[in-house]
Amino acid sequence: MKQEGKKHIWSNYQKEIAEDRYFYVRSCIRQTFFPGSENTFLKILREVLGKDVHESPNHTTCTGIGYHCEVVPFATTQTVVARNFALMRDAGYQNYTPSCVTSFGIYTEILDTWQHFPAEKEKTRAFLKQATGREFEEPNSLAHTSDIIYKFRNEIAQKAKYQLINSETGEPLKIVEHIGCHYAKMFPEKSVGGAEYPNVLAGMIDAWGGNVIDYPERRHCCGFGFRQYLIQANRGYSMSASKKKFESMEAYQPDFIITNCPGCNYFLDRWQYVLAETEQKTYGSNGYGIPVLTYEEVAGLVLGFDPWEMGMQMHQIDVEPLLKKMGIKYNASEKFKGPQGQELGLPEFPEHVKFTTQSDN
């Protein structure tokens, strides 16, 4: 489809995103595996854009992973969500902003359920009161954290120290964008751009100088599948889905993958490592993998943040080839050191996918 056609379709899926005063809730997976990304989001919002973002120490999981594994009933999930809404009300905020895409899906599903089945909402209200004495109100607006970065992509571009451009050739980087399924597949009208042409990450790439790769399996699931990864016996499902995507994107020689879902980020990173070690197959250039970055990390790099303070050394697929390609000035020797520069020892390096060692720099 031509670019003009896409723009026309996107115009049907524009989303109102609040300007300021966000109530921020963390993600089970992102805070565990990519905690630096959550801190980067807060730093960008508070220190670069001057926004008011409130985090309550009392908020908890939405139970989303448990709900989609069928160990948590729907009524329980609705009431836990209502509790998080109550915390927002008590703090004096109205714009709810989850870091997790599964959570974003949970919140959209529950708000939709309450609209179509008001009795479910009243039941939830009674459960919450009985269990905690709390009362809740629905948020005025619900936006995933990637929606917020999308909203301010041009402001970020104006303050950019680096662009998504190959510093040696001057060409735009070729970038795969991967959207978590629960961002738009269930409720396309609640997303930026809908499910077929979501613009939330593509818009960031455009604003920061890169080129979006349109490849056949662009909208295929990463393969998390909840129980399909969490149970070891089922993991063939999970890896097969990621492999299908890698095989499909390989011919386009992506410089990196950007995701908006913490789970997708983990699986697209880790399954490349497993495929390399088990099938001796790598999908990047020169024996490296394709780096898989969160949108917070990409925004942080563009703004000139230190990659190691953002936690990019926690990726299994090495990000250093990308940093070099972008011409980023970073301290390679600090990668595996502690906060005061202390030696921590090196991780074991994979056998079949290249990983930059200090002697390579």
Next chain:
Amino acid sequence: MSDVRYTEGIKSCINCGTCTAICPAAEVYKYEPRSIANLVQTRDETIIEDLLKSDTIWYCGECMSCKTRCQRNNAPGLIIQALRTLSIEKGYFIHSEKGRQQLALKRMIGDSILETGYCVHFDNTPHDMFPESGPIWQWVQNNRQSILEKIGQNLYKNGDGPNRKISKGNLEELRKIFEVTGGIDWFKKIEEQSTKKANDMVMNRGNQSDIDSQYFKDIYTHNDQEKHNR
């Protein structure tokens, strides 16, 4: 079925098969979301009971790709959620290999929610159970204090921040919500039915917190390759 997800999940299926064409589960399992829609529409109790006792309903990954492309705005993924709910409530999940995995999921995810306030937590991701987390994760776990301090983590500390300590009061509120909404009943049902099945299978299930029991290991790792393919 009184589940609102069933009401939302199927209205007027035209049996076009688009959901099956796009389904990641259909690529690796003998699984067709279209067939699920067909079977529930028969309203034949024997057929539905067989479905609730089968591996079939546990093949779906709940990615909800089926919802996006359905011309009638149906969602076989939502029907699956309603069927799985019924399978647990009736205790039928222990009849299938994939259904029996509920015990492992309850202990890994369900118990983590009530203990840490989150479904997944830094210390609930041991490398031996998740080897694909890779040597980098082992390095992070071995050097947790230094690495997490460098990137502003707040592991088990008071206040806000990633992986912070969730206070006793907050965990009590969560538990109370699970009690009044039926979440604890689900946990109990999963444990009790699994005990019964483990005894039938003459396996030592271990006590409730023992995730290393033979039954747990079996359901966590065993995959009948011949049965679960396309």
